[in-house]
Amino acid sequence: MNDHETTDHGTSTALVPAAGDGHDLLPASMIRDADQFENPGLPPHVHRAADDHPDAAKRAERQVATMFGLSMLATLVFLVSYFAIPDEATFFFPGIGVAKTQNVVLGLSLGFAIFLIGIGAVHWAKTLMSDEEIVEERHLQASTGEQRAKAVAMVTAGVESTQLTRRPVLKYTLGGALGLFALPLGLQVAGSLGPVNVEELKHTIWDPAENGGKPIRLMRDPEMTPIRFDEVTNGSVFHVMPETLQKHIDEGKHVLEAKAKAAVILIRLDPDKIKVQKAKDWGVDGVVAYSKICTHVGCAVGLYEQQTHHLLCPCHQSTFDLTEDCAVIFGPAKRPLPQLKITVDDAGYLVAPEGFHEPVGPSFWERAR
Numbered sequence: 001m002n003d004h005e006t007t008d009h010g011t012s013t014a015l016v017p018a019a020g021d022g023h024d025l026l027p028a029s030m031i032r033d034a035d036q037f038e039n040p041g042l043p044p045h046v047h048r049a050a051d052d053h054p055d056a057a058k059r060a061e062r063q064v065a066t067m068f069g070l071s072m073l074a075t076l077v078f079l080v081s082y083f084a085i086p087d088e089a090t091f092f093f094p095g096i097g098v099a100k101t102q103n104v105v106l107g108l109s110l111g112f113a114i115f116l117i118g119i120g121a122v123h124w125a126k127t128l129m130s131d132e133e134i135v136e137e138r139h140l141q142a143s144t145g146e147q148r149a150k151a152v153a154m155v156t157a158g159v160e161s162t163q164l165t166r167r168p169v170l171k172y173t174l175g176g177a178l179g180l181f182a183l184p185l186g187l188q189v190a191g192s193l194g195p196v197n198v199e200e201l202k203h204t205i206w207d208p209a210e211n212g213g214k215p216i217r218l219m220r221d222p223e224m225t226p227i228r229f230d231e232v233t234n235g236s237v238f239h240v241m242p243e244t245l246q247k248h249i250d251e252g253k254h255v256l257e258a259k260a261k262a263a264v265i266l267i268r269l270d271p272d273k274i275k276v277q278k279a280k281d282w283g284v285d286g287v288v289a290y291s292k293i294c295t296h297v298g299c300a301v302g303l304y305e306q307q308t309h310h311l312l313c314p315c316h317q318s319t320f321d322l323t324e325d326c327a328v329i330f331g332p333a334k335r336p337l338p339q340l341k342i343t344v345d346d347a348g349y350l351v352a353p354e355g356f357h358e359p360v361g362p363s364f365w366e367r368a369r
């Protein structure tokens with residue numbers, strides 16, 4: 001293929017040198033297409049009265065000057081009335097009522113001043129300023145053949161200077177290194193698409209295994225004191241942590257993540273208001289416990305509307321209906337808040353005999369309900 005040919009989608013197209021201006025090599029098809037449209041040119045210039053008749057031009061000049069003069073007058077009225085009109089002066093304006101004289105005069109005079117400058121300028125432009133349309137030709141966008149040849153020479157010299165063509169071993173080893181380097185990236189993507197360990201997501205320090213298989217007491221957060229069933233009155237709300245948290249703290253474990261997953265809200269409402277049997281069964285006489293971690297993106301659902309029995313997440317307003325097993329009734333969350341099964345131990349304290357039955361916190365597409 002020589003300098004006057006190129007390939008466009010696999011088709012060889014002849015390139016036509018343009019005559020002697022240095023901007024050569026335009027595809028012949030483009031030249032043909034351009035020739036199909038006739039340049040409509042500019043519409044003929046229509047002469048205005050002021051273009052041909054000095055009297056008309058003089059009249060237009062006077063009109064513009066009058067508008068600017070009136071604008072000056074309006075500005076003077078503004079300045080004088082600012083000082084001259086007493087602040088307390090009022091007058092009756094039909095349709096509006098009593099108005100402050102100074103405000104009205106200042107507003108009107110300033111409005112007229114700027115309006116007259118505007119229409120004076122427009123009238124000036126339309127009658128006196130030149131209205132001939134001027135076309136500025138756009139220069140050709142393509143580089144000259146000389147510039148392109150120079151660019152190709154620079155790239156070729158750059159490739160030559162790497163000595164890749166003279167030392168093929170470098171070429172092949174570089175290709176191998178880069179090719180292999182892509183594999184770990186692909187592996188990370190492929191690996192992260194695998195099945196999620198839902199059991200691990202479900203695990204919290206509410207699991208009885210964390211307490212030697214024994215039920216775990218519900219503790220007030222942050223006091224970490226156990227909650228007796230008879231202390232939970234109708235309508236009351238407790239922020240709750242498992243007693244196992246203290247054990248983790250005492251053992252010097254890193255508890256931040258465990259604590260974030262274990263936050264629970266405990267509420268008592270009239271058991272007859274709870275419409276879902278499972279929610280009733282997992283509570284004690286209307287005392288129910290739910291994960292406090294919003295299933296949207298994990299904020300703490302800390303607002304309880306006692307009258308409507310709605311739990312609200314302050315971050316994006318997801319609303320969960322306590323009477324419907326914390327079903328989402330508004331907002332971006334997609335899953336109900338997971339319920340924690342509770343009961344009362346022999347000493348009268350609230351305990352969780354089992355951990356959560358589903359992962360707490362934000363939803364992911366591969367997470368089972």
Ligand code: FES
Pocket residue numbers: 294295296297298299313314315316317318331332333
């Ligand atoms: S985190 Fe609760 S609504 Fe977004």
